[in-house]
Amino acid sequence: MDILVAEDDRDIAGLIAHYFSRAGWRTHITGTGDAALDSIRRNPVDLVILDVMLPGLSGLEVCRALRANPATASIPIIMVTARGEEGDRIIGLEIGADDYISKPFSPNELVARVRALMRRSKRSEPAGGGALRFKTLVMDLGRHTVTVDGREVKLTAKEFLLLQYLLEHRGRVLSRDRLLADVWGYRYTGGTRTVDVHVRRLREKLPLLVDALVTVKQFGYKLVEEDDEVGS
Numbered sequence: 495m496d497i498l499v500a501e502d503d504r505d506i507a508g509l510i511a512h513y514f515s516r517a518g519w520r521t522h523i524t525g526t527g528d529a530a531l532d533s534i535r536r537n538p539v540d541l542v543i544l545d546v547m548l549p550g551l552s553g554l555e556v557c558r559a560l561r562a563n564p565a566t567a568s569i570p571i572i573m574v575t576a577r578g579e580e581g582d583r584i585i586g587l588e589i590g591a592d593d594y595i596s597k598p599f600s601p602n603e604l605v606a607r608v609r610a611l612m613r614r615s616k617r618s619e620p621a622g623g624g625a626l627r628f629k630t631l632v633m634d635l636g637r638h639t640v641t642v643d644g645r646e647v648k649l650t651a652k653e654f655l656l657l658q659y660l661l662e663h664r665g666r667v668l669s670r671d672r673l674l675a676d677v678w679g680y681r682y683t684g685g686t687r688t689v690d691v692h693v694r695r696l697r698e699k700l701p702l703l704v705d706a707l708v709t710v711k712q713f714g715y716k717l718v719e720e721d722d723e724v725g726s
C-alpha cells in the first residue's frame with residue numbers, strides 16, 4: 495500500500511514513515527500542499543495523511559482539490575490538526591476528509607486508524623458483489639458505486655461505508671456511538687460530531703435522503719422507508 499504523508503515537520507514526517515514502514519507500507523513524503531497535489535496527480539496513492547497547516551496550499555485546500563477531481567475523489571484522507579483546532583477539524587470533515595487525528599498523537603494510534611479505514615474501504619465483497627437499493631438509489635457493492643436515477647454520485651470512502659451501513663440497517667435507530675464503532679472501526683475518540691458531519695454530507699449529495707434519514711434527538715439516526723412512522 496502506498497501512502498502520501500503531507501507534513502512540513504521533518505521529524506514528525508520521519509516518525510510516521512518509520513512506523514508505516516514497520517507496518518509494511520510504502521510512504522511518500524511532501525512538505526508543502528502544492529507538492530502534495532502534484533505528487534498525487536502524478537503518482538496515485540491508496541491513502542493520504544494531510545496536515546492542515548502546510549506551506550503554500552493548506553491541507554484544507556488540498557483536501558478540497560482532491561475531492562473536486564473525479565480521479566482522486568475517493569482516496570481516503572486523514573487530516574492532522576493541532577490540539578484545540580476544532581474549527582479546522584470540522585471544516586476538514588465537511589469538505590471531504592474521512593477522519594482526523596490531533597497533535598500530539600501516538601504513531602501506533604495513527605497506524606490503527608489507517609488499518610481500520612483501509613480495511614473498511616477495501617473489504618472484499620461476496621461473489622457477484624450484490625447491490626443495495628433505496629427508492630431510486632442503487633449502491634453497487636462490487637463496483638463500489640452509487641447511482642441515483644442512473645447517474646453516479648461520487649462519495650468518499652467513509653461516506654460510502656456510512657451509507658452502506660445505514661442501508662443495511664434501515665428502519666433501526668442507530669446511536670452515534672454505534673455508528674462510530676461499526677463504521678469507523680475502532681474505539682473512536684474524535685467525538686460524535688464526526689457522525690453528524692458525515693450524515694450532513696450524505697444529505698447534501700443525496701437529496702432523496704433529506705427526509706428519509708431522520709435525526710433521533712440526543713441519540714442518533716434512522717433511515718426510514720416512505721411508509722414508516724417518522725414521529726414515533
